[in-house]
Every structure is written in C-alpha cells, then in structure tokens.
C-alpha cells in the first residue's frame with residue numbers, strides 16, 4: 001500500500017463549509033488536509049454558481065460564489081492546509097483509537113485522528129452520455145476529466161459538448177493533439193463567449209475541426225477506441241477516427257461512497273448529527289454543511305460555518321487529548337493572533 005499522508009484532520013469536501021472548517025481547526029492547533037473530487041475548491045459555489053451573487057453571508061452584503069471561495073481561501077491561508085484535488089474518498093476504516101485510514105479512488109492513503117465529512121450533496125460526478133457500451137472504454141480511451149494533459153499528446157481527440165469544460169479543454173489540448181475534433185449537437189454554446197471565440201479562431205486557422213452531431217456508437221477493441229459513429233440532425237451518419245473521446249456533459253451530485261462508510265443515514269441521503277458537536281454515529285467522524293441533518297437544519301452556508309466551529313471544539317479532544325481547551329476571541333487573544341500571522 002502507498003505510504004499514508006498523515007494529518008490531524010482529514011476534511012472530505014472543499015466546499016465553503018469544508019474550507020471554513022480549516023480555519024476553526026487551525027485556531028485550535030489542528031492541521032487539516034482537504035480532499036475533493038473536483039479539480040478546485042468551492043464545492044457548489046464554484047461549480048454551480050460562481051458568478052451568482054449570494055446575499056446572506058454575514059457581514060458580506062453581496063459576494064459571488066467564486067468570490068466567497070476566494071475569500072475563504074485567503075482566510076485559511078495562515079493555517080497552510082494541504083489539498084488533494086481530483087480524488088474521491090472511497091473508503092474509511094478505523095485503525096486506532098482515535099485513528100482512521102481513508103483511501104481515494106486514485107489510491108492515495110490518508111491517516112487522520114479525526115474525519116470531517118463536508119461532502120455537501122455528495123460527490124460531483126460526470127454525466128455519462130447515452131452511448132451503448134461506453135463503459136468498456138471508460139478510463140482507457142474515454143475520459144470525463146483531464147488529469148494529465150500529456151496523456152493526450154499526439155493522439156486523435158474527439159471532445160464532445162458545448163459548455164465551459166468542453167471548450168476549455170478544446171483550447172488547451174489543441175496544441176498537443178495530433179488531431180482534434182470538437183463535436184456539439186448545435187452551433188450555440190453555453191461556454192463563455194471568449195472561449196467560443198478562441199475555439200472558432202482555431203477552426204479558422206485549420207488547427208481543429210468543429211462538427212455538428214451526436215455520438216451514437218463507438219468502435220474499438222479491448223477498451224481502445226478506433227472510431228466514433230456520429231449522427232447528424234437529418235438522421236444520416238458519419239465516422240470520426242479517434243484514439244480518445246472526452247465527453248463533457250456536465251456533472252450530477254451523488255451521495256456516492258459516503259453511503260458505504262457504516263454511518264447512520266437519514267432517508268439514505270444525509271447524516272444525522274447532534275447539534276452540540278456535529279459528530280456522527282461513529283466517534284471521531286463529524287459531518288458539517290449540507291451533508292448533515294438535525295431537527296431544524298437549514299442547508300445554508302452560514303449554518304455550516306457555525307457547525308464547523310462547534311465541531312472543532314470536540315475534535316480538539318481527539319487530536320490533543322492532553323491539552324485543555326480555553327475559549328478565546330480572535331480580537332483579544334495574542335496566541336490566536338500569532339497563529340493568524342497578524343501579531
């Protein structure tokens with residue numbers, strides 16, 4: 001097994017509540033490592049509504065989803081949290097008292113005294129296009145995310161979609177690919193106009209092809225794609241030779257592996273917690289933010305911030321059982337100010 005990354009607290013989910021938990025834990029001298037299946041922080045705020053204004057964050061009359069994410073990253077910087085992006089925590093097991101081992105879908109192993117589940121509505125997972133037999137090619141020549149661009153050097157790429165991901169990866173992978181085709185069912189795009197202009201410029205320069213249609217079938221052997229059959233809107237078909245297919249059809253939220261961690265669940269969807277500590281049915285594992293439930297729960301960012309503060313108080317007992325916890329204000333405590341780097 002790969003050597004474990006050791007940390008005081010493993011936070012699953014880099015949404016606003018997971019990020020703020022780093023702050024509350026940091027004030028109490030606990031180091032955090034944050035893991036998210038997405039390739040960047042912010043959870044729903046960054047993924048679903050980065051440019052939308054939020055009006056109910058205390059003391060911020062208006063802030064966008066991305067603006068809130070950036071401000072939280074700035075606020076937690078003094079605590080130097082570690083981040084692992086693009087990986088989904090799949091398993092958690094108790095290996096000590098208190099010690100947990102968590103393993104991601106990419107085989108990264110973490111050991112932590114405390115686990116904080118800040119997994120929101122669950123993990124964001126790519127929507128699979130309705131192409132018969134596509135599963136046989138997944139992770140071999142069909143990819144829903146680009147983890148390493150080099151993997152696509154000198155390959156014939158077929159990118160499908162009309163949103164930001166499809167257009168961004170078309171622009172970024174065009175210089176590496178031996179040939180790149182962007183396929184979309186219509187000539188209107190949801191992506192940022194600037195990306196559409198850049199993509200069109202590449203088409204104009206003859207560097208990529210843009211075609212209209214939808215993939216209806218795949219051909220290849222042993223998971224290696226050789227061509228895609230594409231259907232035009234008039235029902236006729238044509239073929240595109242390709243080594244890799246990258247469909248970007250958006251993301252859905254699924255509870256995912258959280259359901260298999262042996263935790264008590266409510267309606268198979270959320271994790272019941274007590275409102276004094278936000279600890280789950282397994283001591284040492286906490287749940288904050290949208291993923292938890294208690295009577296009166298409101299799925300609001302500010303609720304998750306409050307939950308993070310109380311969670312940290314209880315987590316301190318697991319991480320530093322020898323230390324007594326004293327309540328302090330950031331305005332007046334020199335020791336807290338030192339931790340924040342302002343003294």
Ligand SMILES: Cc1cc2nc3c(=O)[nH]c(=O)nc-3n(C[C@H](O)[C@H](O)[C@H](O)COP(=O)(O)OP(=O)(O)OC[C@H]3O[C@@H](n4cnc5c(N)ncnc54)[C@H](O)[C@@H]3O)c2cc1C
Nearest residue numbers: 013015016017037043044088089119120122123289290301
């Ligand atoms: C359109 C829209 C508008 C909204 N407006 C407001 C508003 O005005 N005010 C407000 O307070 N709230 C608003 N919300 C709700 C708010 O966004 C959520 O309450 C908030 O994002 C919850 O934060 P979180 O950190 O709990 O989870 P999330 O933001 O959902 O983040 C959870 C993260 O965990 C990751 N994750 C899950 N499982 C795993 C796993 N196994 N391994 C690795 N990573 C995992 C996910 O990929 C995700 O990034 C809005 C929501 C939407 C959709």
